[in-house]
Amino acid sequence: MTLVSEKSQVHKFHKEKLKDMSNHLLSKTSFLKSVQCSKAFFLYKNHYELKDPLPKEKQAVFSRGQRVGILAQSLFPGGIDVSPTHVSKFNDSVKKTKELIEQGQKVIYEAAFVHDGVLIALDILVYEGGKWYAYEVKSSLKISAAYVMDAALQYYVLSNCLPHLEDFYLVTMNDKYILRDTLDVQALFKIKSVKADAEKNVEFIKYHVQLAKSIIDKDVLPKVEIGEKCFSPYQCDFYGTCWKHMPTNNIFEFSGISKKQAQVWYEKGFKTVYYIPEEELSGNTKLMVQAYKNHIEIIDRLALQQFFSKVKYPLAFFDAEMYAPAVPQYKGTSPFEAMPFLFSWHRLDNDNAKLEHEYFFQEENSYAGKHLLDKLIEHATKVNSILVFDTAQELKALSAVVKHLPEYKKQIDALKNKFIDFSDVFTHLWYYHPKTKGSMSLKKIYESVFDKNIFDELPIKSGLLASYKYDDYLKETDLFNKQELKINLVEYCKTDTQAMYDLFVYIKVAML
Numbered sequence: 001m002t003l004v005s006e007k008s009q010v011h012k013f014h015k016e017k018l019k020d021m022s023n024h025l026l027s028k029t030s031f032l033k034s035v036q037c038s039k040a041f042f043l044y045k046n047h048y049e050l051k052d053p054l055p056k057e058k059q060a061v062f063s064r065g066q067r068v069g070i071l072a073q074s075l076f077p078g079g080i081d082v083s084p085t086h087v088s089k090f091n092d093s094v095k096k097t098k099e100l101i102e103q104g105q106k107v108i109y110e111a112a113f114v115h116d117g118v119l120i121a122l123d124i125l126v127y128e129g130g131k132w133y134a135y136e137v138k139s140s141l142k143i144s145a146a147y148v149m150d151a152a153l154q155y156y157v158l159s160n161c162l163p164h165l166e167d168f169y170l171v172t173m174n175d176k177y178i179l180r181d182t183l184d185v186q187a188l189f190k191i192k193s194v195k196a197d198a199e200k201n202v203e204f205i206k207y208h209v210q211l212a213k214s215i216i217d218k219d220v221l222p223k224v225e226i227g228e229k230c231f232s233p234y235q236c237d238f239y240g241t242c243w244k245h246m247p248t249n250n251i252f253e254f255s256g257i258s259k260k261q262a263q264v265w266y267e268k269g270f271k272t273v274y275y276i277p278e279e280e281l282s283g284n285t286k287l288m289v290q291a292y293k294n295h296i297e298i299i300d301r302l303a304l305q306q307f308f309s310k311v312k313y314p315l316a317f318f319d320a321e322m323y324a325p326a327v328p329q330y331k332g333t334s335p336f337e338a339m340p341f342l343f344s345w346h347r348l349d350n351d352n353a354k355l356e357h358e359y360f361f362q363e364e365n366s367y368a369g370k371h372l373l374d375k376l377i378e379h380a381t382k383v384n385s386i387l388v389f390d391t392a393q394e395l396k397a398l399s400a401v402v403k404h405l406p407e408y409k410k411q412i413d414a415l416k417n418k419f420i421d422f423s424d425v426f427t428h429l430w431y432y433h434p435k436t437k438g439s440m441s442l443k444k445i446y447e448s449v450f451d452k453n454i455f456d457e458l459p460i461k462s463g464l465l466a467s468y469k470y471d472d473y474l475k476e477t478d479l480f481n482k483q484e485l486k487i488n489l490v491e492y493c494k495t496d497t498q499a500m501y502d503l504f505v506y507i508k509v510a511m512l
């Protein structure tokens with residue numbers, strides 16, 4: 001009863017929001033939804049309350065995007081920001097933009113326009129030499145197809161609202177930029193015209209705008225089959241609604257099968273893993289599907305013996321967390337340059353020894369490099385093997401630091417020789433648990449083997465979120481909150497190496 005009433009209130013709010021925005025039917029977000037799926041668009045417009053909760057990682061990405069957008073405004077200083085005070089007040093922004101243009105304002109931030117029922121808000125609009133130039137900012141190093149589509153919609157509206165629109169640019173982070181003594185905003189960003197791409201897409205945009213409007217006019221939930229599109233270009237916000245009745249053994253949820261392949265099989269009628277004919281399967285996918293169907297673990301004893309023969313005591317389980325700020329924070333670094341700020345180290349001296357835990361955490365807002373490497377080298381001299389889950393990631397982390405501290409190269413090369421990639425055990429199917437459904441993630445493997453998700457109990461559940469939370473930690477001024485963030489970050493990283501240890505012990509026993 002409570003749930004229904006809460007939902008209807010949210011629904012009412014959304015309806016009122018739409019009513020208030022009655023002179024436009026589509027926003028950039030709703031338009032992009034309509035391109036992905038007509039049902040997603042209908043649900044977004046009419047049943048917003050069914051939208052999946054926004055994951056913390058996505059919220060953090062949005063916040064970062066907003067901060068980068070504000071920083072990019074200083075590329076064109078002196079502008080007036082016409083952002084609405086509330087999402088339902090976009091009409092005021094449209095009106096204000098119009099007034100500012102008429103008054104001769106040269107730079108407008110978040111300039112809002114409506115054409116053909118589509119509302120857009122542009123990051124930066126600049127008037128120069130009798131012409132208008134549009135800039136949309138992306139907190140990213142590359143221009144993706146989704147960004148181009150997004151720009152094409154904005155260009156379609158703008159070119160119909162501004163008689164002298166000369167060009168449309170995407171502003172992205174410059175991967176060649178290196179921070180020196182002070183931040184050089186002009187050099188931090190890269191500006192590329194996408195006008196030609198936008199013009200090529202005008203007919204596509206017009207077609208989809210009309211299609212979206214016809215969905216609104218019909219006011220009937222479109223019948224759409226689930227499939228590959230639910231994951232592309234992003235996982236749909238209504239995934240939870242559409243997929244809730246799907247059996248857990250549906251082929252799209254089997255990570256060992258690509259979404260593209262799953263679509264082909266789904267269309268052939270093989271909706272669950274059980275129905276895929278043997279002759280359609282090969283290689284590791286075949287082994288994983290067979291293991292799933294028969295509920296059996298794969299244990300390749302010979303391969304595991306060879307793997308464990310390389311592991312020499314004393315040994316350690318090692319994992320590092322990375323921080324990759326869009327705007328470089330430390331001298332000599334570039335946008336999104338990943339640097340480790342935390343590592344967890346579980347040491348085991350022999351089969352019967354007590355597991356010892358150590359960690360390194362960079363408390364100061366300064367480059368962790370030297371302190372981190374000194375600590376790591378100190379620990380590494382006491383062990384013969386270092387088990388990591390996916391060596392490539394940890395090697396990348398260390399190489400990133402050595403790039404700034406070349407004097408450590410020799411010691412780090414020696415340390416790398418002790419690395420043993422524990423993920424090989426799973427990716428080569430020397431050990432495979434059927435409940436993982438082809439996933440090679442440490443978290444999923446742990447959950448499948450031990451039938452519990454130890455990460456679920458943690459405030460920080462993913463490496464990506466840990467990276468954003470470290471950013472929060474650096475900015476936090478309240479000492480209590482800062483300490484809490486540190487504890488949560490260390491706990492997350494510690495759980496990773498603890499999970500490796502638990503799996504290591506389990507597999508050693510399972511192979512006997």
Ligand code: SF4
Nearest residue numbers: 037040230236239242
């Ligand atoms: S989950 Fe798939 S079918 Fe459902 S609305 Fe989203 S894209 Fe469409």
